[in-house]
Amino acid sequence: MDITQLAQAMRAIVGRQGVISEREQLRTYECDGLTGYRVVPALVVLPENAEQVQAVVRLCHEQGVPFVARGSGTGLSGGALPVEEGVLIVLSRMRRILEIDLPNQRVVVEPGVINLWVTQEVAPEGYYFAPDPSSQLVCSIGGNVAENSGGAHCLKYGFTTNHVTGLEVVLPDGEMVHLGGKAPDSPGYDLLGAFVGSEGTLGIVTKITLRILRKPETVRTLLAAFNSTDDAGSAVSAIIAAGIVPAAVEMMDALAIEAAEAAVHPNYPNAPALLIVELDGPAVEVEHQFQLVEQLCNESGSTEIRIAVDDEERVLMWKGRKSAFAAVGRISPDYYVQDGVIPRTALPEVLREIAALGERSGVRVANVFHAGDGNLHPLVLYNGDVEGEAERAEDVAGDILLICLKHGGSITGEHGVGEDKKKYLPRMFTEDDMKTMQLLRCAFDPHGFCNPGKVFPTPRLCGEVPGPARLHPLQQAGLAEVF
């Protein structure tokens, strides 16, 4: 089949409206949120239901055509970057919320449903969906599942993987499987757990069962200014050492504060470092611990503490933080969002190293991070019009990852490896570690058609399963004799 024939066959599955083959229109899909990588796919297909996804994938499998899934395209690691000769399967038409089961705290959705919709749907009844990536207004649940996305409130409540209980998946050969469900502890391997965070390389999710939570009785938020990120960091350590698990602890440095102020005017204090600390839960406990947090911030040298008196003020405090990435656009023509993780206790040292690195290379770095769990988002600023700046920024961003690894951290806390970071994966894992991970890949996708070339620097050729392919020969042959 050539591409024209393939397009024809795809139209037979999803209808005329569901296939894009014009070069100009295809360009809309050439990149995700990481715009530095661009590839125009051969075809874009927009299925409307799981059966269509299955038929599309089966066709790709039969024809040996690689394919990539795409949700809302907000990914920041090039995970949804198309393959040149391949099909991009866009799930944005599958946007139904299929079931709301409040007594069991489950919501079943299609993959294209936007993250925030889930909370909006159940909020009137006093429930919410905990994972809250800053992109939650636009990113899809399918993308969240693929990336195991996190958010500010993951410190206390966990990541996407802790809030997905069931998946319907179309495997790379078109077979459909159901992993997990509404009830806990399904017998068998936890393939659900292995799938979440697999960055679109193991199959396409067509249905997701989510766990929703009861809204906490009380939420209290404060903003504390500090004279240095060191002071702010020691406040975080003191809070954790006091046995408090805040709903969120976020930190911003001077440059990030400046950018947020310029963009969305959250009226932040002018300070070298800011903390946002949020506690939630039963009222008595929260009030008690909130006072303690205030005290610990003061003891760590906080120069100013503001407490949100109502939801409106809380929203404004968060607005500055949640729009920090985009806000950096106000103070720099271009920027690269890095995502690395360190043990929280290494924070002061790592920040000093990053500052030194920035100075050495003449590149400005703004820091925004989930301080509670050590997830850094250094924003590396540059001007793409100036010769050599983009390369220098990329080098600095890469060096930051190496600093994270040196301190026992990770090359990504939430944005994924995708296309962008696969070259760093061997810095974190041995050849054997990566080969073993790819055993899983081979079980799901032996031909490597599903989002090929992502995550792993050297794709493994799966080959035939070595050893006997029989099911359980000993059981068949020897059961009576054995027992």
Added chain:
Amino acid sequence: MSATTPRTYVPRNVSVADIERLVGMGHAREGAPADSIAGVTPRLVVEPASTEEVSEVMKLASQAGLKVAARGGGTKLGWGNPPEALDLIVSTARLNRLIEHSAGDLVATVQAGINLDNLQAQLAKAGQMLALDPPGHACTIGGVIATDASGPLRLRYGTVRDLLIGITVVLADGTVAKSGGKVVKNVAGYDLGKLYTGSFGTLGIVVEATFRLHPLPEAVRTVVLNVRTPAQAGEFVGAIGRSSLVPSALELEWAHNAETAALYVGFEGIAPGVEAQAEATMQLAKTYGECHTVEAEEAQDDIWRRLRELPWQHSEGVGLKLTCVPTAVPSLLHALLTGTGSNRCLYLRARAATGVILAVMAAGAPADFAARIEELRRVAGQHGGSLVVLHAPPELKRAVDVWGPVGDALPLMRRVKERFDPNRTLNPGRFVGGI
């Protein structure tokens, strides 16, 4: 299994001395009847002291075609199907170190053979805990991971999968492979920790694990409510779910022939917090039946220590684990309680807000047992759940599929097993679908 003599497999060309060359004198021996798993006695038992030694042992074992099972505390070895074959037990007894406790980061890395109570005692010195309360005080971390064992606290903290952040495993061919890391937030590479969790030692031998920890609660409170019917219990649990209360555990206990069942609601936190929550729970509970709050720490400890253990530990009965959506717990309890004769339930325990039921059933004739399991599976299945036969004499286990149906993902699970352990070296036949 009392009627037949355990069969001993003869491994090919491997002697105690061969294995001792890898792990040192005195750390390998002949298997004894006490080492049997469901009546199958291994010929050899080895106690490696390091990841490298486990790797060397596995290289030898896989080359020689030995069938291997890992053993931790031995508290849950009876779970699963009886092994098809067993030549060598790899004991993690000497892999028992707390490698690193980074209190400021609320993270700990341990060797798989460390005893859970021992680990908790060490963490408690820093006011921290691993928020897992599985049954079996002799249990090791490796065993808890392999069996995905959990207890009442799962309501608040989740299970192994929610707390495990890094893992090192030795595969059947001796390959040492890690995934995850030492930081709580991390999405680099596949999350194989979840794959190994609950895989019953069929994919690899867990040698090291890193967990996220939690602060030890300052105070605890337990509210006890007596209910008359499963439906009444369900209503109360529903009311708790709709309230803004945050219990750490919610257990229902139902002894056979008892007039009433007891619902235990546990709270953890700071003193004023748990007091307020217990008080609010009492207000809510009053309308359902007789209730009281337990404040004395020792009395609370007793309650939760008992509720954490498997109810069939000291019983003649068969041990079942059923799951369903939480709202269906009353229906399942009802189905269990209607059993009569050899199928009658001796005791029931429900993690009522999670949807897990542990049942002790009288052990009848294999055919009756199989029919009853079939029937209960149908009810559990109607509510999205499953039934696993955890504890039963081998002749009853062989009368049923202990795991029950696993759905349309079974072929995929087989493919996973084939990739990780193509020669079926590890725990053959013990897992779902004969994996």
